[in-house]
Amino acid sequence: MNLVEIKRKPDFPAGKVAEATFWVETFGCQMNKSRSEHLSYRLQELGFSPAEESGEADILVFNTCAVREHAAERAISIISKFARERKEKNPDSIIVVCGCLGQLEREKLLGKDREINVLAGTHNWEKIPLLIKKAWQEKVKIVDFQEEPPSLYEEKGYRYSSKISAYLPITFGCDNFCSYCVVPYTTGKQRSKPREIIEEELKNLVEEGFREVTLLGQNVNSYGRDREREGAFEELLLDIEEWLRGIKIWVCFLTSHPRDFTEDIVKIVKDSSVLCPYFHLPLQAGSNKILQLMRRGYTREDYLNKINFIRKSIPSARIGTDIIVGFPGETDSDFRETLDVVREAQFDVAYTYVYSPRPGTAAYLLEDDIPVCEKKERLHILNDTLRSIYQEKLPSLQGKVMEILIDQEEGGLLSGRGANNLRVYLKELSSAEVGEWREVVLTPGEGNKVYGSVKR
Numbered sequence: 001m002n003l004v005e006i007k008r009k010p011d012f013p014a015g016k017v018a019e020a021t022f023w024v025e026t027f028g029c030q031m032n033k034s035r036s037e038h039l040s041y042r043l044q045e046l047g048f049s050p051a052e053e054s055g056e057a058d059i060l061v062f063n064t065c066a067v068r069e070h071a072a073e074r075a076i077s078i079i080s081k082f083a084r085e086r087k088e089k090n091p092d093s094i095i096v097v098c099g100c101l102g103q104l105e106r107e108k109l110l111g112k113d114r115e116i117n118v119l120a121g122t123h124n125w126e127k128i129p130l131l132i133k134k135a136w137q138e139k140v141k142i143v144d145f146q147e148e149p150p151s152l153y154e155e156k157g158y159r160y161s162s163k164i165s166a167y168l169p170i171t172f173g174c175d176n177f178c179s180y181c182v183v184p185y186t187t188g189k190q191r192s193k194p195r196e197i198i199e200e201e202l203k204n205l206v207e208e209g210f211r212e213v214t215l216l217g218q219n220v221n222s223y224g225r226d227r228e229r230e231g232a233f234e235e236l237l238l239d240i241e242e243w244l245r246g247i248k249i250w251v252c253f254l255t256s257h258p259r260d261f262t263e264d265i266v267k268i269v270k271d272s273s274v275l276c277p278y279f280h281l282p283l284q285a286g287s288n289k290i291l292q293l294m295r296r297g298y299t300r301e302d303y304l305n306k307i308n309f310i311r312k313s314i315p316s317a318r319i320g321t322d323i324i325v326g327f328p329g330e331t332d333s334d335f336r337e338t339l340d341v342v343r344e345a346q347f348d349v350a351y352t353y354v355y356s357p358r359p360g361t362a363a364y365l366l367e368d369d370i371p372v373c374e375k376k377e378r379l380h381i382l383n384d385t386l387r388s389i390y391q392e393k394l395p396s397l398q399g400k401v402m403e404i405l406i407d408q409e410e411g412g413l414l415s416g417r418g419a420n421n422l423r424v425y426l427k428e429l430s431s432a433e434v435g436e437w438r439e440v441v442l443t444p445g446e447g448n449k450v451y452g453s454v455k456r
């Protein structure tokens with residue numbers, strides 16, 4: 001179904017593109033942030049200008065996320081608040097809602113807030129800038145959805161929100177259908193960006209002076225498989241190494257999938273001068289029973305073998321993960337198995353969540369049988385365990401020398417990240433500047449922060 005509903009409001013004067021400003025508010029993951037950067041680029045191409053702040057914008061775009069119920073509700077309440085406020089501040093402004101929540105819960109959004117001027121989803125992404133232009137110029141209301149995702153992913157052009165670090169999406173969509181996840185429903189099957197476009201974009205980023213590039217995808221390790229190319233991610237990493245030979249730049253990648261992550265990836269990173277030794281491998285659960293119910297395609301043993309291989313091959317590597325507690329059927333003993341894997345894997349970074357049933361997913365049909373207080377208790381125990389692992393590892397950093405890329409200044413305090421994604425705060429005021437690489441000597445400090453003294 002391709003639904004377009006247009007209602008004229010003849011009393012509104014036609015909006016002039018050249019004078020109109022836009023603001024894109026993004027919810028959710030890095031992929032969504034990158035999609036907002038592409039949307040902003042396209043809006044600028046059409047003649048709109050970025051606003052200094054959201055309250056001033058003539059066109060306010062909400063690029064939404066549907067991955068968790070809480071995030072979806074928060075987005076709906078923020079959109080409603082803006083819709084009410086803008087009536088007083090800038091009554092001629094328009095509100096655009098797009099992204100995963102638009103794709104998944106359009107009836108809810110239309111029913112809740114009739115102030116939305118453009119409502120769209122994810123499958124018609126490339127068309128959204130033109131819908132916005134039409135809605136702005138003609139002051140009409142547009143509801144537009146495409147049920148089928150596009151078959152190719154050839155998105156080009158981004159208005160980067162940083163001058164130092166850039167996202168470079170290499171795949172969009174996901175073929176995995178993990179039982180709890182809405183992503184395959186909101187974004188469609190995996191589409192890989194052609195290698196030539198990646199090469200061109202990467203070289204442009206080098207020319208523009210970016211210091212760090214993060215390759216993005218829901219499952220970067222399966223890059224190219226939709227084009228029937230096994231091992232294409234490993235080949236892409238080798239190509240990147242070749243394209244960037246002799247250039248000082250860091251390249252990271254997010255997110256890996258433990259089933260598709262190979263030892264070859266670790267070996268390529270180990271021998272590389274540009275690829276960063278940070279691996280984000282979402283565990284999700286440590287019990288084989290729950291992993292099977294989640295349809296993750298690996299066991300705790302497979303997972304730990306891969307972690308051990310990383311630790312053995314690249315001792316300075318850091319490993320991040322995502323974990324869900326309270327999945328339907330998770331017993332105390334399943335949860336303890338998750339804690340065991342967490343202790344053995346010695347994670348450096350972890351994002352932890354309480355299971356949130358999402359309509360349309362396979363797990364939605366399972367009884368959400370863990371009481372909320374139990375889920376919260378498990379989350380609390382898990383976070384305590386992760387915190388103590390982190391604290392136990394901190395002293396080993398004392399006196400280590402590490403190169404960091406300075407990328408932030410907050411309240412006069414500079415900080416940067418090592419290639420392994422460790423954040424380091426500069427101890428004293430120095431001549432260092434954002435965008436520079438500096439060697440620092442590490443000292444673990446208060447509040448689990450790591451400080452560094454500039455060596456050179």
Ligand code: SF4
Pocket residue numbers: 174175176177178181182183184218219257
């Ligand atoms: S791999 Fe699983 S969790 Fe990740 S985006 Fe795909 S379906 Fe969702």
